[in-house]
Amino acid sequence: MLDIELIRRRPDQVRAALASRGEESALEPILALDARRRDAIHQGDELRARRNQVSQEIGRSRERSPELIAEMRQVGDRIKALEDEVKGVEEELSKALLTLPNLPRADVPIGLDASANIVRRTWGQPRAYDFQPKAHWDLNDALGIIDFQRGARMSGARFVVLRGQGARLQRALITWMLDVHTQEHGYIEIYPPALVKSETLVGSSNLPKFADNLYHDAEDDLWLVPTAEVNLTAMHAGEILEPGSLPIKYAAYTPCFRKEKTAAGRDTRGIKRVHQFDKVEMYAFVEPERSDEELQKIVADAEDLLQRLGLHYRVLQLCTGDMGFPSARSYDLEVWSPGCQEWLEVSSCSNCTDFQARRAGIRFRREARSRPELVHTLNGSGLALPRIMIAILETFQQSGGSVVIPDCLRPYTGFEAIKPVEQ
RNA sequence: GGAGGGGUGGCCGAGCGGACUAUGGCGCCUGUCUUGAAAACAGGUAACACCUCAGACGUGUUCAUGGGUUCGAAUCCCAUCCCCUCCGCCA
Numbered sequence: 001m002l003d004i005e006l007i008r009r010r011p012d013q014v015r016a017a018l019a020s021r022g023e024e025s026a027l028e029p030i031l032a033l034d035a036r037r038r039d040a041i042h043q044g045d046e047l048r049a050r051r052n053q054v055s056q057e058i059g060r061s062r063e064r065s066p067e068l069i070a071e072m073r074q075v076g077d078r079i080k081a082l083e084d085e086v087k088g089v090e091e092e093l094s095k096a097l098l099t100l101p102n103l104p105r106a107d108v109p110i111g112l113d114a115s116a117n118i119v120r121r122t123w124g125q126p127r128a129y130d131f132q133p134k135a136h137w138d139l140n141d142a143l144g145i146i147d148f149q150r151g152a153r154m155s156g157a158r159f160v161v162l163r164g165q166g167a168r169l170q171r172a173l174i175t176w177m178l179d180v181h182t183q184e185h186g187y188i189e190i191y192p193p194a195l196v197k198s199e200t201l202v203g204s205s206n207l208p209k210f211a212d213n214l215y216h217d218a219e220d221d222l223w224l225v226p227t228a229e230v231n232l233t234a235m236h237a238g239e240i241l242e243p244g245s246l247p248i249k250y251a252a253y254t255p256c257f258r259k260e261k262t263a264a265g266r267d268t269r270g271i272k273r274v275h276q277f278d279k280v281e282m283y284a285f286v287e288p289e290r291s292d293e294e295l296q297k298i299v300a301d302a303e304d305l306l307q308r309l310g311l312h313y314r315v316l317q318l319c320t321g322d323m324g325f326p327s328a329r330s331y332d333l334e335v336w337s338p339g340c341q342e343w344l345e346v347s348s349c350s351n352c353t354d355f356q357a358r359r360a361g362i363r364f365r366r367e368a369r370s371r372p373e374l375v376h377t378l379n380g381s382g383l384a385l386p387r388i389m390i391a392i393l394e395t396f397q398q399s400g401g402s403v404v405i406p407d408c409l410r411p412y413t414g415f416e417a418i419k420p421v422e423q
Numbered sequence: 424g425g426a427g428g429g430g431u432g433g434c435c436g437a438g439c440g441g442a443c444u445a446u447g448g449c450g451c452c453u454g455u456c457u458u459g460a461a462a463a464c465a466g467g468u469a470a471c472a473c474c475u476c477a478g479a480c481g482u483g484u485u486c487a488u489g490g491g492u493u494c495g496a497a498u499c500c501c502a503u504c505c506c507c508u509c510c511g512c513c514a
Contacts, residue, residue, distance in 0.1 A: 041473055045483040052483090055495040059441035064494085072494040240470085242433085368452060371478060372470080 001097050001205075001358045004034055017103040021320040022112045025100055033093040037086060044082035051075050098202065099209055102355040104320045105292070105329045111319030117332075118319070123303065124312035126336055127395060134401075135339035136393045137270045142401045142420035143393075145169070146271060158260065158268075158275045165418045169392070169405070170278060172412035173385055174253050177280040177305060181382060185301045187251035187282060192231035194254055195222040203360030204233040205326040215257045224257035229379040232283035233356050240372045241285070241364035247294065248285040251382065253278065271386040272344065278385040284378045285362065288354065291376035292329065295351040298380040299331050302347040305383055308408045311391050312336040314343065326352040335387065339394035344387045349380030393418075 007014050011027050018025050054072055058064065109118050140146045145166025151159040162170055181187040201207040201223055206214065215224040225231060232250050241248070256279050267273040282301060286294045299315065306313045318330040327350035334343035354374040357363070363372035396404045402419040410416055 038473065041483085045473060048484085049482055051494075056441070058494055069494045076494075240433090369468090 001094075001355060002100050002103065003354075003358065004030075004093075004097065007031065008034055014103065018100065020110050021101060021104055021323065023101055030093065030096050033089055033096065037089045037093060040082050040085045040089065044079055044086065047075055047079050047082070051079065095208075098205075098359075101325045102328050102352060104323065104327075105351070105353075108323070108329055109317060109319045110321075112321035113319075114322050116319035117322055118317045120315045120317050120331070122312075122314040123307060124310070126312055126338060129338070129399075131399045133338040133394060133397055135270065136337075136390045139339070139393055139397055139401060139403070143403070143418055144421045145418060155275075158273065160271055160274060165413070165415060166389075168413055168415075169409070169418070170385055170389065172409050172414075173388060174278060174280060176409055176412045177382060178251060178253055180305060180308075181251040181280070181282060181301065185249075185251075185282075185304070187249045190228075190232065190235070190250045190252040192225075192228060192235075192252055192254060194225055194257075196225055196230060196234070197222065200234045200237070201230055203237050204230040204356055205359060206230060209325065212261055213259050215259065225254055226258045227256050227279060227381075228252040228254040228281035229283060232281060232379070233360055233362075233377060235283075236285060236362045236375075237360040239362060241362075241375065243365050243367055243370075246285060246287055246364055246375065247290070250283045251280060252283070253280045270340070270390065272340075272390060274386060280382050280385075282349075282380045282382045285364075285375045286378065287364070287366075288373070288376045291351050291353060291378060294376075294378050295329060295331070295349060295380075298378055298382075299333070299349045302333055302349060302380050302382045306333065306335060306346070309388070309392065309406045311388075311395060313346075324348070324350060326350070326355045328353045328355070333381075333383075335391040337390055337394045339397070340390070344390060346383045346387045346391070347381035350378065352377045352379065 002014065007027060007030060011031065015025075015027055051072055054068060054075075058068060058072075109116060111117070137146075137148075143166070145163055147161040147163050151161045154161070178189055182189045195217070198207060198221060201214070206226060207223075214226055217223070231254065232252055235250065236248070255276055257276050260273055260275060263273055271277075282298050284294050284298065303313070303315070313333055313335040316332045316334060318327075318332060323330045330348060330350040332345050333347035333349070335346050337344050353376050356377045357374040362375050362377065364375050365372055392406065393403050396406065398404060398417075400420070402417050404417050405413050405415065
């Protein structure tokens with residue numbers, strides 16, 4: 001959520017910043033609601049002040065005054081009406097404010113779509129093959145570690161079953177990533193619920209705007225999380241963090257659930273885009289002046305994993321129009337998939353500045369005495385599993401159809417290669 | 424799911440229609456004392472909104488949440504949520 005005070009004081013600046021990410025939002029209705037709200041609050045406060053004063057007089061005096069009591073009854077009705085007015089206006093105002101995305105940082109490249117993204121660096125080289133590398137679904141024909149048919153049978157399209165070494169590889173990746181983040185990168189491990197309340201999703205800004213991508217249980221009004229970012233934002237919702245408690249860094253593994261309605265028809269083969277996938281997420285709460293620096297650290301932590309795996313990847317800085325709704329600056333990590341012949345997004349790292357903090361009410365104090373200030377929040381995938389599996393399978397495939405497991409994972413998988421099953 | 428009990432400031436805990444402007448204690452901050460610290464003593468200790476150049480002054484709101492009764496609600500009534508105890512069920 002944007003600061004209403006900023007919108008009120010510098011509407012042109014806000015309008016321009018929103019336009020730079022392709023958002024043509026009219027601010028006039030918001031400004032009008034803001035004015036109505038303040039006016040109604042002001043009137044109500046004055047009436048309440050009078051009522052408080054008179055009620056005290058009534059309490060102090062011996063005999064009741066029917067005239068005063070009658071007058072106060074009317075004042076009470078007027079107050080009630082103003083309260084309803086404030087409530088209604090605030091509802092409309094917050095509805096409007098909740099649909100505005102974050103403002104990009106001033107030095108983010110301008111552009112309306114992915115074509116304006118900038119490749120900041122590339123690591124490694126594509127491997128050389130003396131055969132035609134296969135896509136992971138073709139490799140799987142011999143490996144038998146991904147069962148598309150049975151996934152569809154029990155759950156429908158875009159659900160898969162992992163089997164044997166495939167299931168073990170996935171579990172190994174999760175454990176390994178969490179171990180590296182907690183033991184070497186300074187994150188505290190969190191295991192959160194996969195079901196959350198509506199207000200939790202409003203805090204992270206998945207609601208109200210992106211409800212159609214979420215699974216929802218109407219009976220209990222609980223939602224399946226699309227990413228652990230949702231949970232980690234909520235960890236300190238409504239809190240005022242003590243001086244000295246920042247930075248706070250969490251890493252969490254969760255399954256992630258997404259309807260992918262908008263992507264219907266795209267990426268239908270393989271496990272690139274599925275309704276349920278696993279992901280380890282990094283998250284940080286920091287002082288505002290430190291957030292851009294912290295974003296570089298999160299990107300570096302994600303890159304560290306890719307380098308240890310030996311995967312060829314590139315770092316993209318997203319342009320204004322391609323960034324996610326809550327982000328003020330984002331970097332995507334894309335890994336090369338030699339079978340599919342494309343770059344796969346395996347991580348997205350963002351500085352959300354005070355945008356989620358304002359929605360979720362996450363503040364901190366610099367000193368014991370000082371006023372609470374909003375923290376800055378950052379998130380980054382570290383990493384998204386199905387696409388890392390794709391990259392590992394396709395990158396380390398051998399001419400005979402087996403896949404060699406990267407050294408760093410072997411203590412976790414307990415095997416050095418996945419071999420075609422005997423037919 | 425059933426039956427009871429309970430949710431008050433950073434924490435503990437009193438208050439159960441009008442001086443609550445929320446007692447007291449702990450914690451925290453400042454000061455005195457001290458070479459420094461501790462102890463002792465004194466003072467101060469919330470958030471949010473409106474107003475404002477301002478974190479000043481002022482006003483309002485907040486005693487789980489939302490309604491209601493009343494001139495006036497932490498206090499009375501209703502609903503909801505959460506926590507605890509016992510029973511049932513269960514991995």
